[in-house]
Amino acid sequence: MxxxxxxxxxxxxxxxxxxxxxxxxxxxxPVRMRDLYNKDLTFSDYAKEREGERIAVEGFMAPPLKAESNFFVLTKRPMAVCPFCESEAQWPDDILAVYTQRIIDQVPFNVKIVTNGKLELGTYKDPELGFVSRVRLADAVYERS
The missing domain is CATH 1.20.5 (Single alpha-helices involved in coiled-coils or other helix-helix interfaces)
Structure with a gap:
């Protein structure tokens, strides 16, 4: 038995x-970044239904904008530099702002990670960094994929 x-x-x-x-x-x-948007870059029904919920997203950690930070950008493809640090109008659909629970330990830009956090939608300008985002993961944790 x-x-x-x-x-x-x-x-x-x-x-x-x-x-x-x-x-x-x-x-x-994990959710693909493209699943958060419609073709016209509005938020998808999937994203709207899960706003405020924890989701997992796979990608790559872009080089941090600031040392000793709890913020990084998750990208669909590995990026050695920050080519998207502009405005909301230029916000691509293949990156995600991530605010972590703790100061980040940088992961090499070409190592895939899975990030889990609370999905936030809508334009937000980080008061400290000036980084403008349309979609974010808050209170996030991450690990190598």
Whole structure:
């Protein structure tokens, strides 16, 4: 009988991560940045429905704008420099502002990470950095993918 319980528990453990991810647009992992936007760069229904909720997004940490900060930019592709530090009008759909719980430990720009945080939508200008964002993850944590 113990063997049967072990097998059932093992199978359940393997299924839980897949069930937890089933509500993402892709249905198989962290949210893709493009799933947060419509083609006209308005926020998608998926993003609007999850505003204020914690989501996971995979990408790359761009070089920090400031040392000893709890802020970084998550990018779809590895970027060695910050080519997007302009205004809301130039906000690309393949980056995400991330505000972490603690001072960040910089991850090399070409190492993929998964970031989990509370989704915030709408224009926001960081008072300290002057960085303008349209979409953010707040109270975030991250780890290598």
């Amino acid at each position: 113990q063997r049967r319980q072990f097998l059932v528990a093992s199978a359940a453990t393997l299924l839980v991560p897949h069930l937890a991810r089933a509500d993402t647009p892709a249905g198989d992992g």
